Amino acid sequence: MSNHERQIRDLFAAYLGNDRQRVADALADDFRFTSPFDDDLDKAAYFERCWRDTGWIARHDIERIFVQGDEAFVTYLCLATDGRSFRNTEFFTFAGGKIRCIDVYFGAARQDGRFLPQAR
Template sequence: MAGANRADMIRAIFRAYLSNDRKFVEDAFSDEFRFTSPFDDNIDKATYFARCWQNSDWIERHELERIFVDGDAAFVTYRCVAKDSKSFRNTEFFVFDGDKVRRIDVYFGATYRDGKFVRQQS
């Protein structure tokens, strides 16, 4: 899969999440998929969907700000805007295995409400 196609796949995964198209995302992830975030340490595909997949009705939109692809890896930075005017910016690191996503590591950014910084609870 070429770099442009990897960027297109990332865009498609974000669209699928927003439209609650779980099947598309499941098919985009390899059987060996692993996910890490500040709340999750190297969880597998089944655990990811049990723990992390939620109804996206609370999201107004994703603003994909930049996608950098380098071979089998890519970074995407985005702003997520919730319907309650809360927003946050994250960066995700994708690792591909062929045409499937094998790994995603998420790095959380700051959260804002009505343009003002919201301190997160630990």
């Protein structure tokens, strides 16, 4: 397992453990976060806007991680404690031993192993 793959797996474990400090320690000082709802947030804005109690997450099933140099893709299925689930892909960049950037690509909601219809 590469160091970057280990960093990604450790980050997901920290989210699952609701360990905000461990997440903060994994992120570079100049960290940037982008998702369909958040455009180029810095580290402080990420924690202010995106961090919440992660106790609603039952587990993450990491399906694949591809690492090339200081970049990686991870695809995972997130299962919530209420039975909901969704599948996302995230693109990571690394610098100086830390996670420098995460770009999130949201997937469709899933239930009982099937995609739920999306509003158009």
